Amino acid sequence: MSDLIEVRNLGKTYRKATGLFNHKEVIALARVSFTLQAGETLAVVGETGSGKSTLAKLLVGIEQPDQGEIWYAGSQINCSEYRKTNQFIRYIFQDPARSLNPNQKIAEILHAVLRYSTVLSFDQREQKISQTLRLLGLLNEHANYYPHMFSGGQLQRVALARALILDPKVLILDEALTALDPSLRAQIVNLLLELQQNTGIAYLLITNQLRLVRHFADHTMVLHRGECLDYGPTAKIFANPVHEFSRKLINSVQY
Numbered sequence: 001m002s003d004l005i006e007v008r009n010l011g012k013t014y015r016k017a018t019g020l021f022n023h024k025e026v027i028a029l030a031r032v033s034f035t036l037q038a039g040e041t042l043a044v045v046g047e048t049g050s051g052k053s054t055l056a057k058l059l060v061g062i063e064q065p066d067q068g069e070i071w072y073a074g075s076q077i078n079c080s081e082y083r084k085t086n087q088f089i090r091y092i093f094q095d096p097a098r099s100l101n102p103n104q105k106i107a108e109i110l111h112a113v114l115r116y117s118t119v120l121s122f123d124q125r126e127q128k129i130s131q132t133l134r135l136l137g138l139l140n141e142h143a144n145y146y147p148h149m150f151s152g153g154q155l156q157r158v159a160l161a162r163a164l165i166l167d168p169k170v171l172i173l174d175e176a177l178t179a180l181d182p183s184l185r186a187q188i189v190n191l192l193l194e195l196q197q198n199t200g201i202a203y204l205l206i207t208n209q210l211r212l213v214r215h216f217a218d219h220t221m222v223l224h225r226g227e228c229l230d231y232g233p234t235a236k237i238f239a240n241p242v243h244e245f246s247r248k249l250i251n252s253v254q255y
């Protein structure tokens with residue numbers, strides 16, 4: 001069976017203006033490789049600016065790589081295939097409020113996602129919306145709410161509903177649980193783990209919350225200035241990181 005995701009030597013360099021005529025190059029990601037299997041969680045950790053979000057953006061096609069290859073379920077992905085990959089891999093960010101249109105009711109937001117990526121009829125879409133809201137512990141009535149009518153925790157569930165309504169094989173959680181208070185975070189983590197057990201969805205968990213990584217992730221990758229310093233089973237990385245930087249990062253937290 002092929003890997004759900006295989007990334008080979010992925011690289012991205014940005015050009016940053018440093019004056020009117022000058023620029024400098026920032027290597028955001030340097031020859032990173034990994035695989036992700038169905039039902040697995042890979043955590044990507046590293047300090048600010050280490051390239052975590054760049055990796056996520058390359059995977060979903062928001063940014064284009066300068067080098068390397070991305071394979072989804074045995075097929076190599078090109079930049080023009082975003083609509084196709086949209087159903088395979090979805091991305092949610094830390095601040096759900098910013099990613100939801102404040103002028104649209106939740107039903108309108110979810111209908112739009114389904115209209116864009118599926119051929120479902122209106123009734124089928126309604127059914128899928130109600131099923132997805134229920135899956136995330138929300139009510140049917142919530143479909144008629146605007147984003148500002150939800151609490152922070154509920155809003156993150158709405159963001160998850162928007163990501164999961166297409167039944168993706170992979171979900172990228174980019175600091176998506178960071179802003180939640182610990183009890184809400186635990187509720188959402190349990191929900192995500194249950195979903196993973198039931199459907200085999202894989203998660204790419206981008207976070208600096210190392211306690212969460214230890215609890216949640218099967219594999220962990222440590223990024224530093226765009227380079228992968230350590231990559232392997234989470235228990236092994238936490239017990240015996242190869243690189244000094246990873247050791248410091250891991251030892252900076254009490255478990």
Ligand SMILES: Nc1ncnc2c1ncn2[C@@H]1O[C@H](COP(=O)(O)OP(=O)(O)OP(=O)(O)O)[C@@H](O)[C@H]1O
Nearest residue numbers: 014015016026028047048049050051052053054055
């Ligand atoms: N659009 C861009 N233009 C220029 N440089 C960028 C751009 N996006 C990211 N960078 C640079 O690339 C490097 C990696 O950034 P990235 O956002 O991927 O890091 P990160 O690990 O996600 O950081 P954070 O935890 O703060 O989100 C940083 O030096 C950043 O300044």
